[in-house]
Every structure is written in C-alpha cells, then in structure tokens.
Amino acid sequence: MTTRRLPLVLVGLTVLAQIAYPLVSGSARNTLTVGTVVLGFAAAVTHAVLTRGTRVAAVLVVVTAGGGLLVEALGTATGLPFGEYAYAGTLGGKVLGVPWVIPLAWTMMAWPAWLVAGRLASGWARVLVSGWALASWDLFLDPQMVDAGHWTWSSPGAGLPGVPGIPVSNYVGWVLVAVIMSALLHLLLPSSDADRAAPMLGFYLWTYASSVLAHAAFFGLPASAAWGALGMGLVALPLAVRLARTTRPAPLASAR
Template sequence: MTNLDTRPGWARALPWVLLGVLVLAQICYPLTGGATRAGLTVGTVLLGCLLSVTHALLTRGARAAAALVATAALGGFAVEAVGVATGFPFGTYDYSGRLGPRLLGVPLVIPLAWTWMAWPAWLAALRLARHRAARIVLAAVGLAAWDLFLDPQMVAEGYWAWHSPTPALPGVPGVPISNYLGWIGFALLLMTVLAVAAGPAATAPDNRDGPMIALWLWTYASCVLAHAVFLGLPASALWGGVLMGVVVVPLAARLRRRSPA
C-alpha cells in the first residue's frame, strides 16, 4: 500500500469535495419529487461518475481512468443498448423519457451509473482479497448487489419498466430475477477487463483511496436507510442489505480493526 501522498493540496481535496456534494444531493433526494427528483437523480449520477473518474486519474493515472471509462461507461452503454433491443441479458425493458436524452433507447446517463459504482467496488475488493480472480468476483458481486437497491427504486419512480417482470424476488415486484443475473454476468466481464486494462497502478490498495471507500460505505448505509425508512421499499432494503453486505460488512470490520484505538 502506498504510504506517501505527494499530490498538491487541490488534488487531495477535490475527491473529498465531490463526495461531499454528492452526499448532500443524495440526502435531498427523498425530500423531493416529480421533475425535481428526476433532475436530482441525473445530477447525482453525473457527480458520482465525475468523482470516480477524477479519483482514478489523480491516484492511478490516465491509463486507469481511461480503462474505467472504456469498460464501465462505453461497455455499460453497449450492454444496455443490446438489452433494450433484444432483452438480453437483463430481460425485456424500456426506459421512460424522464432521465434525459437517449441514444438507441438508452438514456445517456445510465452507463455513467456503471462508471460511478464500478470504481469503488473494485477498490473495495482490493482490500478484501489478494488474488486477482477473487478480487474480480468480489467487485462484481458488490456492484451487482447494489442493483438490488437501484432497480426497485428506479422502477418505483417510473424511470424504466419491464415487459414481463416475473419471476421476481419476494417483496420486490416489477423487477425480474433475470435482471440481477444479467447484472452479475456483465459485472464479472467488466471487472475482468478493468483488472487488466487499468494497469499495475490499479492492482493494489492505496492510502489515497479514502474518498472511494467512504463512498462505498456511504452508499450501502444510505441505501438501506432510505429504502427502509424514506422510500417505502423495505424488501429491497432487506435484500440489498444482506447481499451487498456480504462485501461491505467485512470491509468495514477490517477497516475498524486497522484504525487506531
């Protein structure tokens, strides 16, 4: 793990500033509705993507940032476009027009959400496993498990809908199980390519990863709380809390053990 941060002060502060703005936007989400909430959703994704790509660039270099964009943003758009056109690998679904401009039926903001969460999922996995294969699996599981929060929330808002949303997880109607299987399949592919394409600089934990680890932990905790208390989605709070917790809780415990008394 890198122990010395020689970046200028602005480079150290920028990811934390972006994280702070992102957290404020997410806190405002359940307090809004309608077009304001849709605009806040888009703005949050843009902030999250900017945060992840900026952090990758400032801490791991241009190669890692470019690899993140290529695998998550471009790859995410490609799989979404195929999904809308063919129903594979997520199931047959359509996006509404509430998330901004679309290309090939896919709102342009959607692949940026993959980019936003792929990077902290990868950095969290670096702290939980030593071998590349294990890291790929853990990062993919963490990213796919996040969708147990994301999809029920976005379907409830009417941002997208499945033609035949069955079979579904108990208590989570409107989202077929095929969607989650598609997520884990693509997440495994994404992380496999990212692990190679990002280069050696992205293969080890780094003490500059604080903002991304904080984002990962915040995302988990805030999603559980929001779904259980503010959004009226207790079943997705339970499913996401348990399955994303498989990779988040051990990380939190490890960080707690390493923190000074």
C-alpha cells in the first residue's frame, strides 16, 4: 500500500467503526465512539499532510483541535458559548475538564467541511459555507451523544422541536465557533486546495447519509434525523449534485 492511499484506508476504518456502533451496546459503544473519533482525526490529519503538507496539517490541528479544546473548556467552565453543560466520565480522561477525544472530533469534521466548502464557494463565502458544513453536523452529534449519556445540560431551556435536553444556544454557539475556525483557516491556509480531496468529500457525504439513517432507524431519534437531514443537507446535497455533474462521462461524439 502506498502512503497516498493511507487517508482512504483510514476513512474506510472510520466508516467500519461507525457501521459497527449500532450493532453493539454498553461499554463497547463507548469504545467505538472514541475509536471512531481517533480514526477520523487520523484520516483528516494524514490527508492534510500528504496532500497539502505538514504546515497545513499543523495549522489545521492548532486551529481546530487546539481551538476546540479551548472553547470546550470555556464552555464547561462558564456556559459560553453553548450553554451550561457537563461531560460524564464515559469518554476517557479529561484535559481542562474536557474529554481528550473531544478536540479531535472538531478536527475530524472541520477538515472535510473546509474542503467541501472549497467545492461550493470561494473567498469569504467559503468561510460561511464551511462554518455551516461543520456546525450542522451537530444536529446529529449532540442528540446522539446526549442520548448515550456522554454529556448533559444543566438548564436545557428551549430546544428544537422533538429534540429535548439541548438548548438552541448550543447550535448557535456551534455556528459561531465553526465560522471563526473557518475564518482562521481562510486566513492561514493556501486558497487553492480543491484537488485530491475525494476521501474527505466522500467521508462528509457518508457522515450525512449514515447519520440520517442511523438516527431514524437505529437510535430512535426521528426528530434529529429530520433536523440533520435538513440542516446538513443544505451543504451535502449541493455537494453531491456538484460531484455528480463533474464526474459524469462526456457524451460520445455522434457518428458521421
């Protein structure tokens, strides 16, 4: 196996871990949750290193994992910007009160979101698309993780219809943080990076489709399936159309 295929292999392993998740229960689910994030993080960083270079990968990790750790530590200590919440002890050890795996999850989806946005927009418009591409993933993530008992809100307040226990402020906070992260990537990374993105684009589309299916059919969370299908679909569906158009075979020249 050449190193060029390593990101694809890591994406494949991440997908297999996600497929296995609904098929197990108890502590095995906790192990798979952590394993999935570690594999997804490795896939994103490895892809960045092999296709964009070590500097880009370092910026990605500092902005998304480092920034994710800081904002999660702020969130658990002050309630800003997501609302008052606390992590359980189900995801391993903590750093600054945050499970160590949580910052890796920010990177795992921030890199695909950034590359997806590069296929749909440019300039500062890309920042907004990337921010939404990342933040809309939380329409699936938080309901699933709260249902699994990994974290809870002290005073949930008003939430999305059909999705109790999670305040609307959480989703607003996600949009804010995701847009700031995307703005930093825009300022610090090269603007021309649309090539060799296939594994990450495929992972984003897989995450969307599999999350809709899993929430609707396996987790008993139909409302979050619908909200996620709508919210993340605003990016995933245009991406799927764009990719279908660019990969469509050219028509054969008519015989003369």
